Amino acid sequence: MFDQEEDTRTYNVVINHEEQYSIWLADRENALGWHNEGMSGTKAECLEYIDKVWTDMRPLSLRKHMEKIEQEKAASDDKNVADATS
DSSP, rough: OOOOOTOOOOEEEEEEOOOOEEEEEOOOOOOOOOOOOEEOOHHHHHHHHHHHOOOOOSSSHHHHHHHHHHHHHHHHHHHHHHHHHH
């Protein structure tokens, strides 16, 4: 097994439909459901890149669901304020 500091193989940063990131060896076909994100380099370079760009670890579907709940709450709050002032 390679130590991360000794590993000089080339990796691709990959992303899935939930906008979750991983790395995959560049000389291998990506796993089903994953596509290249556009960054390749050493393991350390790819992991550093992911640390910078993947700032919200929640899956996309969860982020969208939580956003919908917040919008519904805001709309309900606006209606309650309008009803109180009528």
